[in-house]
Amino acid sequence: MVRAGLCIGCGACVAGGNGRMAYDRYGQLQPQNAARPETFEHLCPFSPFAADEDAIAGARFAAAPQRDRKVGRFEATYVGHVAEGDYRAQGSSGGMVTWMAAELLSRRLVDGVAHVAATDPSPDGGFFGYRISRSLEELNAGAKSRYHPIELSGVIDAIRVEPGRYAVVGIPCFIKAVHLLRATDPVLAERIVFTLGLFCGHMKSLRMVESFAWQMGVPLEAVTSLDYRLKDPDRPANWYRAHLNLRDGGTAAQDWWHLADGDWGAGFFQNPACNFCDDVTAETADIAFGDAWVEPYASDGNGTNVVIARSPVLNDIVRDGIMQGRLALQPVDAEFVAATQAAGLRHRREGLAYRLTWRRRGIRPVKRVAPDRRGHTLRRKLIYRMRAGIAFWSHRVFWLAHRTGQPRLYIAWARAALRLYQALTYSRGRLGRFIDGLGLAGRDG
Incomplete structure (x- = not known):
């Protein structure tokens, strides 16, 4: 397993x-x-x-x-x-x-x-x-x-x-x-x-916490506790803000959308x-x-x-x-x-149906969703591929950055990957028009 x-x-x-x-x-x-x-x-x-x-x-x-x-x-x-x-x-x-x-x-x-x-x-x-x-x-x-x-x-x-x-x-x-x-x-x-x-x-x-700390300019060792979703009644509930408490009594905080890997749907880590x-x-x-x-x-x-x-x-x-x-x-x-x-639900049902058709080694999962590669637009297929790629490579690029003591290596890669993902997922511009122009347009998001 x-x-x-x-x-x-x-x-x-x-x-x-x-x-x-x-x-x-x-x-x-x-x-x-x-x-x-x-x-x-x-x-x-x-x-x-x-x-x-x-x-x-x-x-x-x-x-x-x-x-x-x-x-x-x-x-x-x-x-x-x-x-x-x-x-x-x-x-x-x-x-x-x-x-x-x-x-x-x-x-x-x-x-x-x-x-x-x-x-x-x-x-x-x-x-x-x-x-x-x-x-x-x-x-x-x-x-x-x-x-x-x-x-x-x-x-x-x-x-x-x-x-x-x-x-x-x-x-x-x-x-x-x-x-x-x-x-x-x-x-x-x-x-x-x-x-x-x-x-x-x-x-x-576990690496998401360390990535957040890197991007807020503090070492993980300085963090004593954290709040992934700091609540603020004056802000929309879906405006996540990460908050770190530090050993010296200080704090560090940042909105998720300002973080290189803060888009939940992209699949980082x-x-x-x-x-x-x-x-x-x-x-x-x-x-x-x-x-x-x-x-x-x-x-x-x-x-x-x-x-x-x-x-x-x-x-x-x-x-x-x-x-x-x-x-x-x-x-x-x-x-x-x-x-x-x-x-x-879309990612776990229609996305899963597509992922189940991908070639893989070892134990094959058996799910309530049947494998299906036909019932998806080109854009949706590219989105599912991109999410899987980000999930896979974020672990490995972060490990390399941690091992070499180069946080910027991961952060630069994450920002580039996120820009490409968001352009593919949300864009109505040139990239979106190109994909949709192939006659395979479908739902976004």
């Missing part, structure tokens, strides 16, 4: 003492010294031999009254934010993830929540990791988005050791991995009672496995949360969530919150939710 570029670094395969996870030279987590590699095929969320999202969701949400090919099975879908307390102000978006986790603790439906929180910087450069929070104070300290490689094995082992009921928060492939673990381990099946999913664009490597993911909305999670990337919500700097409730129990909690005035949520349909994630 690692050699085939299908390891996302979730750590499911090394839980239970079967090896450990470590960063490779590109800042991606990968299993090391695994004693039972034959277990990978049933626990790895990208394994062609593991149950897919449809099978897992079909078993877990068999009675769900609604089903959509883009967002999966569900009880109800909503858009809005938390109205009570400071959940919305403290979160990257509308505050719904932390609110739901806190509600599970408050109602004593769980004894602990496994989620990602900031840690002291590790020698290898990690700033975040999974932990189990058992109080509202611990939980609230873990709010906000983390575009950072992390892994599950430590909290999975802790759940095995400590009896109780747990909720796990994670991106789609991590939630899928949790269900694959539950299917093979009765202890985990009994103790992990809820999963809270996060919509996902793709996983970044993307994990290779993300090229073969077809789940944007965490289809196997009991409830899933994303950003409302449509107007008027995208311009609201306070942040807005879209919510997909798949579990009847969690949907009842959401409905109670609305009736009590604690949640400012409005019902929407699946089409609205899909529209908020249009670019990600």
